[in-house]
Amino acid sequence: MTNIILLGPPGAGKGTQARKLVDERNLVQLSTGDMLRDAKASGTEMGNKVADVMAKGQLVTDEIVIGLIEEKLNNSTADGFIFDGFPRTLAQADALGKLLARHGKKLDAVIEMRVDDEALVARITGRFTCGNCGEVYHDQTKPTKIDGVCDACGSTNMVRRADDNADSLRTRLMEYYKKTSPLIGYYYANGDLFSIDGLAEIGEVAGAVAAVLDQQA
Numbered sequence: 531m532t533n534i535i536l537l538g539p540p541g542a543g544k545g546t547q548a549r550k551l552v553d554e555r556n557l558v559q560l561s562t563g564d565m566l567r568d569a570k571a572s573g574t575e576m577g578n579k580v581a582d583v584m585a586k587g588q589l590v591t592d593e594i595v596i597g598l599i600e601e602k603l604n605n606s607t608a609d610g611f612i613f614d615g616f617p618r619t620l621a622q623a624d625a626l627g628k629l630l631a632r633h634g635k636k637l638d639a640v641i642e643m644r645v646d647d648e649a650l651v652a653r654i655t656g657r658f659t660c661g662n663c664g665e666v667y668h669d670q671t672k673p674t675k676i677d678g679v680c681d682a683c684g685s686t687n688m689v690r691r692a693d694d695n696a697d698s699l700r701t702r703l704m705e706y707y708k709k710t711s712p713l714i715g716y717y718y719a720n721g722d723l724f725s726i727d728g729l730a731e732i733g734e735v736a737g738a739v740a741a742v743l744d745q746q747a
């Protein structure tokens with residue numbers, strides 16, 4: 531049983547590494563960003579409420595995202611989870627600790643992915659995703675093998691996110707430094723923090739994540 535948090539700024543590579551762990555370690559990815567985008571796409575009341583906040587790059591309220599995670603934990607029989615993009619505030623971190631305890635689970639590791647701002651801009655502005663299976667690509671660092679065709683599922687429905695632009699990214703980074711980066715100290719104090727170089731090539735980052743998880747096993 532492994533429960534981990536991938537912690538890092540927008541574009542650090544959390545989603546990319548989470549998808550690898552799902553394939554390789556049979557863990558369930560819980561991405562609050564994906565859950566919110568799904569709610570937006572299906573036009574639920576909550577999805578409509580958060581659409582503008584997300585497009586601007588601001589954080590959605592703690593109440594909404596904690597509710598989403600609680601629902602997933604209540605309805606899943608999975609052994610282990612990768613929390614991707616959650617928690618993002620101290621209130622969310624406290625809530626996660628309580629939810630895990632209520633389910634008889636504990637946190638095994640918080641992996642901080644360190645990437646500098648310049649690289650984040652390049653990563654975010656070059657990102658595109660398969661609209662069918664969610665595989666994440668990049669114009670330069672991870673292009674599809676056949677132009678416009680998803681390597682994983684063969685779909686040609688490639689999408690770019692509404693918040694992947696310079697203005698939103700500035701706000702997303704500011705939100706990260708103001709509200710999320712204090713979690714680094716919080717988890718360090720709890721003895722759960724592992725810090726890795728997120729600037730390395732995707733396979734090397736995956737190796738560093740695997741080394742942390744193997745230490746915990």
Ligand code: AP5
Nearest residue numbers: 540541542543544545546562563590615653657667668732
């Ligand atoms: P969310 O979807 O969580 O976005 P984010 O945190 O900004 O993170 P990203 O998905 O942009 O980046 P990533 O780290 O997953 O990077 P990726 O692997 O794609 O949140 C979106 C919004 O939802 C928030 O702004 C907020 O409004 C709301 N929200 C979500 N959760 C919330 C919460 N808990 N509380 C409140 N509000 C919340 O990689 C990026 C690119 O780089 C890709 O193209 C990839 O191919 C490439 N890449 C990845 N790794 C490497 C590497 N090692 N080398 C080179 N390229 C790489």
